[in-house]
Amino acid sequence: MFGYKLLKKDCDTKARRGVLKTAHGDIETPIFMPVGTQATVKALTPEQLNNCNAQVILGNTYHLFLRPGYKIIEKLGGLHKFMNWNKPILTDSGGYQVFSLSELRKISEEGVEFKSHLDGSRKFLSPEIALDIQNSLNSDIVMVLDECPPYPSTYDYINLSLALTTKWAKRARNAWNFSVEKDGRYQFGIVQGGMIKELRRKATSELIEIGFDGYAIGGLSVGEPKNLMYDVLSYSVEWLPDDKPRYLMGVGKPEDILYAVEQGVDMFDCVLPTRNARNGQLFTKQGPINIKREEFKLDEKPIEEECDCYTCKNFSRAYLRHLFHSKEILSAVLNTIHNVRFFLRLMEEIRNSIEQGKFSEYKRSFLNNYKKNSEVF
Amino acid sequence: MFGYKLLKKDCDTKARRGVLKTAHGDIETPIFMPVGTQATVKALTPEQLNNCNAQVILGNTYHLFLRPGYKIIEKLGGLHKFMNWNKPILTDSGGYQVFSLSELRKISEEGVEFKSHLDGSRKFLSPEIALDIQNSLNSDIVMVLDECPPYPSTYDYINLSLALTTKWAKRARNAWNFSVEKDGRYQFGIVQGGMIKELRRKATSELIEIGFDGYAIGGLSVGEPKNLMYDVLSYSVEWLPDDKPRYLMGVGKPEDILYAVEQGVDMFDCVLPTRNARNGQLFTKQGPINIKREEFKLDEKPIEEECDCYTCKNFSRAYLRHLFHSKEILSAVLNTIHNVRFFLRLMEEIRNSIEQGKFSEYKRSFLNNYKKNSEVF
Numbered sequence: 001m002f003g004y005k006l007l008k009k010d011c012d013t014k015a016r017r018g019v020l021k022t023a024h025g026d027i028e029t030p031i032f033m034p035v036g037t038q039a040t041v042k043a044l045t046p047e048q049l050n051n052c053n054a055q056v057i058l059g060n061t062y063h064l065f066l067r068p069g070y071k072i073i074e075k076l077g078g079l080h081k082f083m084n085w086n087k088p089i090l091t092d093s094g095g096y097q098v099f100s101l102s103e104l105r106k107i108s109e110e111g112v113e114f115k116s117h118l119d120g121s122r123k124f125l126s127p128e129i130a131l132d133i134q135n136s137l138n139s140d141i142v143m144v145l146d147e148c149p150p151y152p153s154t155y156d157y158i159n160l161s162l163a164l165t166t167k168w169a170k171r172a173r174n175a176w177n178f179s180v181e182k183d184g185r186y187q188f189g190i191v192q193g194g195m196i197k198e199l200r201r202k203a204t205s206e207l208i209e210i211g212f213d214g215y216a217i218g219g220l221s222v223g224e225p226k227n228l229m230y231d232v233l234s235y236s237v238e239w240l241p242d243d244k245p246r247y248l249m250g251v252g253k254p255e256d257i258l259y260a261v262e263q264g265v266d267m268f269d270c271v272l273p274t275r276n277a278r279n280g281q282l283f284t285k286q287g288p289i290n291i292k293r294e295e296f297k298l299d300e301k302p303i304e305e306e307c308d309c310y311t312c313k314n315f316s317r318a319y320l321r322h323l324f325h326s327k328e329i330l331s332a333v334l335n336t337i338h339n340v341r342f343f344l345r346l347m348e349e350i351r352n353s354i355e356q357g358k359f360s361e362y363k364r365s366f367l368n369n370y371k372k373n374s375e376v377f
Numbered sequence: 378m379f380g381y382k383l384l385k386k387d388c389d390t391k392a393r394r395g396v397l398k399t400a401h402g403d404i405e406t407p408i409f410m411p412v413g414t415q416a417t418v419k420a421l422t423p424e425q426l427n428n429c430n431a432q433v434i435l436g437n438t439y440h441l442f443l444r445p446g447y448k449i450i451e452k453l454g455g456l457h458k459f460m461n462w463n464k465p466i467l468t469d470s471g472g473y474q475v476f477s478l479s480e481l482r483k484i485s486e487e488g489v490e491f492k493s494h495l496d497g498s499r500k501f502l503s504p505e506i507a508l509d510i511q512n513s514l515n516s517d518i519v520m521v522l523d524e525c526p527p528y529p530s531t532y533d534y535i536n537l538s539l540a541l542t543t544k545w546a547k548r549a550r551n552a553w554n555f556s557v558e559k560d561g562r563y564q565f566g567i568v569q570g571g572m573i574k575e576l577r578r579k580a581t582s583e584l585i586e587i588g589f590d591g592y593a594i595g596g597l598s599v600g601e602p603k604n605l606m607y608d609v610l611s612y613s614v615e616w617l618p619d620d621k622p623r624y625l626m627g628v629g630k631p632e633d634i635l636y637a638v639e640q641g642v643d644m645f646d647c648v649l650p651t652r653n654a655r656n657g658q659l660f661t662k663q664g665p666i667n668i669k670r671e672e673f674k675l676d677e678k679p680i681e682e683e684c685d686c687y688t689c690k691n692f693s694r695a696y697l698r699h700l701f702h703s704k705e706i707l708s709a710v711l712n713t714i715h716n717v718r719f720f721l722r723l724m725e726e727i728r729n730s731i732e733q734g735k736f737s738e739y740k741r742s743f744l745n746n747y748k749k750n751s752e753v754f
Contacts, residue, residue, distance in 0.1 A: 039699060043706040047687070068674070068699045075675055076695055084691045297445070298452055310424070314461045318453055322416060322445045329420040332706050 002184040004214065004245045010359045014237070014264035017354040020214075020245050022140040023184035024080060024088045025055070029245060029266035030350050032257065032343045033058045033090060035274060038067070039083040042274050043332040044340065046085045051310060052341040053348070056088040056140070058269045061133050062097030066116050066123070070136040078138030090141035090269070092249075093130040093172075093190075096148050096218075107147065109164070127172040131187075135177075139185070143216065144172035146190045151222045158194035165192050166206045173210050186213035188247060191240075195224060195232050204239040214245040217265070221251045230259055237263040254283070254346055254370065258363045261350055273339035278332045280324045283342040286372045291335065296321040309341035310334075379561040381591065381622045387736045391614070391641035394731040397591075397622050399517040400561035401457060401465045402432070406622060406643035407727050409634065409720045410435045410467060412651060415444070416460040419651050420709040421717065423462045428687060429718040430725070433465040433517070435646045438510050439474030443493050443500070447513040455515030467518035467646070469626075470507040470567075473525050473595075484524065486541070504549040508564075512554075516562070520593065521549035523567045528599045535571035542569050543583045550587050563590035565624060568617075572601060572609050581616040591622040594642070598628045607636055614640040631660070631723055631747065635740045638727055650716035655709045657701045660719040663749045668712065673698040686718035687711075 001021065008017040020027040034041045034049065037060040041049055049057065059079055064070055076082050079089055095112075098105060102114035102123075111126030130145040146165045149158050169189050176187050189212035193199035207215060217236050220229050233248065237260075240246050247267035248260050257268055273283065280291045284304045289296075291303075302312035303320070311320070311334040323331035346366075353362035378398065385394040397404040411418045411426065414437040418426055426434070436456055441447055453459050456466055472489075475482060479491035479500075488503030507522040523542045526535050546566050553564050566589035570576035584592060594613050597606050610625070614637075617623050624644035625637050634645055650660065657668045661681045666673075668680075679689035680697070688697070688711040700708035723743075730739035 038703045038705060039696070040703075040705050040707045043710075045687070045707065045710065046691070067703060068695070072675060072695070076677060076693065082693075082696055082699075084696075298449060300453060310422070314423070316453065316459075318445070318449070319416070319459055319461075322459075326415045326417075326444060328415060328417050329706055329709050330417045330422065333420075333422065333710065 002182065004243065006242060008355060010354050011357045013262045013359055015261050015350075015354050015359045016264055016266060017351055018245065018266055020186075020266075021184060022056075022088045022186070024086060024140050027056045027088055027267075028351060030257075030261045030347055030354075031055055031267055032347045033267065033269040034340050034343070035060075035269055035271045036083070036085075036089075038063050039073070039079060041336075041340070042278070043329075043336040046083065048310070048333075048337055049085070049340070050087075052337060053344050054087070054340065055344075056090060057085060059089050059091045059137065059139065060097060061091045061094035061130060061137070061143075062101065064091075064137060065094055065125070065133050066118050070133045074136035078136070080138060088140040089137070090247075090267075091134045091137055091139040091143065093143040093145040094125055094133070095130070095145045096249075098125060099148060099150075107164070109167070111145070112147075127168040128175045131172055131175050141214070142176075142185070142187045144169045144187065144189055144212075146192055146218060148192060148219050148222065149194050151195070151219075151224045153194055155196060155199075158192075158196060158199055162192055162199055162203055165190070166203065169207060169212075170210055173212065181213060188212055188214040188216050188245075190216040190218040190249070191236060192219045194219060195228055197232075197235060200232065200236050201239065204236065208241060212244070214247060214267075215240050216247040216249050218249045220248065221256070226256075229256075233260060233265075234263050237265055240264075254343075255367060257346065258350070258366065261354075262359070262363060273343045274336050277335035277339040280331075280335065282320075282335060283339050285366070285369050287370050291317065291320050292324050293321075303338050304342075307338065307341065307345070309338050311338040311341075379559065381620065383619060385732060387731050388734045389737055390639045392638050392727075392731050392736045393641055393643060394728055395622065395643055397563075397643075398561060399433075399465045399563070401463060401517050404433045404465055404644075405728060407634075407638045407724055407731075408432055408644055409724045410644065410646040411717050411720070412437075412646055412648045413460070413462075413466075415440050416450070416456060418713075418717070419655070420706075420713040423460065425687070425710075425714055426462070426717070427464075429714060430721050431464070431717065432721075433467060434462060436466050436468045436514065436516065437474060438468050438471035438507060438514070438520075439478065441468075441514060442471055442502070442510050443495050447510045451513035451515075455513070457515060465517040466514070467624075467644075468511045468514055468516040468520065470520040470522040471502055471510070472507070472522045473626075475502060476525060476527075484541070486544070488522070489524075504545040505552045508549055508552050518591070519553075519562070519564045521546045521564065521566055521589075523569055523595060525569065525596050525599070526571050528572070528596075528601045530571055532573060532576075535569075535573060535576055539569055539576055539580055542567070543580065546584060546589075547587055550589065558590060565589055565591040565593050565622075567593040567595040567626070568613060569596045571596060572605055574609075574612060577609065577613050578616065581613065585618060589621070591624060591644075592617050593624040593626050595626045597625065598633070603633075606633075610637060610642075611640050614642055617641075631720075632744060634723065635727070635743065638731075639736070639740060650720045651713050654712035654716040657708075657712065659697075659712060660716050662743070662746050664747050668694065668697050669701050670698075680715050681719075684715065684718065684722070686715050688715040688718075
């Protein structure tokens with residue numbers, strides 16, 4: 001009943017159509033996960049998220065660990081109940097945020113000590129604690145604690161870091177309660193190794209040997225040139241087993257998602273649609289537009305004529321421009337609804353095109369339109 | 378078909394139950410109008426406002442005059458279409474904001490010159506221009522331009538100010554296109570006169586002589602002691618004709634609304650429910666609570682058990698506390714939904730109690746409960 005099922009492979013690319021059945025419902029892949037850092041996808045009610053057809057969202061363990069605290073969420077019935085979201089939730093392990101947001105990190109074999117960016121209090125995260133927290137949250141998909149090396153890093157640094165990440169992955173898997181897989185909860189490993197092919201290869205084999213329910217590719221989209229990311233991505237996906245879902249963490253732009261799907265990636269998350277919405281950048285099939293521009297002052301058209309979101313069905317660009325300039329909360333709400341729906345609609349179209357064996361055609365046609373707007377590339 | 382209809386008078390108080398039929402639908406009175414200053418009730422979509430059972434909202438002429446500009450809204454089909462709100466809209470005349478927000482005001486017989494608080498540009502408002510703007514917005518209820526004297530002011534100042542306000546009211550009425558009343562659009566006069574009975578009396582007779590479709594009581598809730606406001610209010614309402622709606626501008630707290638309904642007031646507006654929501658103050662039948670307090674950390678209950686709003690049906694106090702402390706946009710959204718619904722539910726209950734001839738009983742019982750929370754009075 002539960003588990004990942006590969007439904008169809010594209011004929012001329014490595015794109016895949018699948019489904020991951022979880023305790024809180026099915027995730028049709030390829031899928032995009034809106035980011036709900038602090039137990040809310042910024043600016044949206046769960047009802048609005050549902051109306052956007054979101055299937056799964058991402059929660060940030062680091063943030064929830066610090067506020068309100070995972071014991072509180074556990075007492076209140078878990079993250080789904082706390083935020084009133086009844087569909088699947090994937091939580092990261094907190095590792096990435098410890099290394100990007102907190103101060104005074106001390107990494108040891110045991111785990112990582114750090115100071116909260118909120119109140120400076122000392123906290124400790126280990127592979128076992130990261131798992132405990134995610135269990136308390138009752139996430140459907142749990143990520144193992146890893147270290148994500150910054151770009152650029154030296155071979156030696158990445159090599160050392162990877163050794164620790166692998167040991168942590170083994171400990172996390174040892175602490176995992178395998179019976180929950182039958183209940184539709186999963187633990188994913190994360191492939192690190194910087195931009196070094198040999199280390200990525202090593203990381204992948206070691207993780208596969210441990211054996212996870214899915215595999216994430218971490219450490220990409222961290223400031224490296226795009227062609228380098230594309231290069232690392234293509235071989236990294238190649239080495240992963242066919243019968244498990246593959247998740248590219250923190251990516252990304254529509255063009256990156258299309259490239260990654262072509263390489264066989266199934267899952268994505270990124271703050272791009274939500275964060276950019278708050279800055280007035282709205283995604284369209286012709287490329288992103290910035291709603292604050294003068295040209296939209298009297299524009300009666302919706303953001304996109306063919307979009308089925310609440311914002312496009314009810315409001316003009318002129319109104320959205322006014323809300324943005326007036327710094328109204330509703331600006332963030334309506335812009336976020338559209339951008340989230342744009343990404344989810346993109347994934348729906350990708351899934352349809354794979355089902356019809358027409359992914360290459362879809363990708364080509366999407367990118368041709370998308371590049372029309374000079375803001376994009 | 379259109380017009381105001383007095384449906385029922387309470388037996389032992391001056392409370393009234395009525396209906397004002399407008400081009401965009403019926404307004405059941407007594408009613409509370411959520412404030413939508415910049416073409417949005419802050420933080421709410423029109424759909425959420427509808428789900429709160431809002432019947433009519435207030436728009437601010439001053440703000441819309443400055444941004445995006447009324448000619449723009451007119452070209453885009455009027456305020457209803459611009460903001461996608463299909464029920465009635467009342468707009469103020471802009472006078473109050475000119476005197477409270479802008480700088481360098483120069484009042485003349487002709488009108489008032491002022492500097493925009495947004496960009497410092499010079500603007501001019503006259504009774505005729507204020508009407509023009511509101512016609513462009515296509516408001517269902519239009520207010521005449523007035524001067525609202527600050528509290529305290531001298532007799533002489535109020536007397537002079539009132540003379541101008543009355544002249545302006547006459548000019549505004551002369552400029553009014555009476556045929557639109559048949560289409561369900563109305564023009565209201567505003568009674569000023571400070572806290573001076575004699576001047577209020579004079580203002581009222583002069584306005585009645587001009588003859589408006591409804592009468593507002595302005596210049597209250599501007600910093601005067603509560604018993605003074607209650608005193609001025611009681612005689613001011615008394616002098617107004619029975620067959621026209623009465624609107625108490627900028628009021629107020631639930632206890633003030635109950636007092637004013639008892640005196641025969643039909644319409645209210647105030648930023649209290651929306652502004653306080655954003656500050657974490659939530660209204661309940663037991664008095665307001667502040668959601669940021671420690672005591673709600675693990676509180677699984679909704680804000681109010683018996684409330685039928687989206688927030689109370691789906692979220693705990695603990696979650697709302699978390700959102701507030703995390704400065705999430707969703708905090709403002711969910712809090713505003715509840716507070717707006719609280720005020721509209723209060724008005725529904727008031728209307729029901731008048732219909733059943735039990736308003737006094739309702740008022741007494743409401744206040745008994747409401748005072749339980751010591752934060753209130």
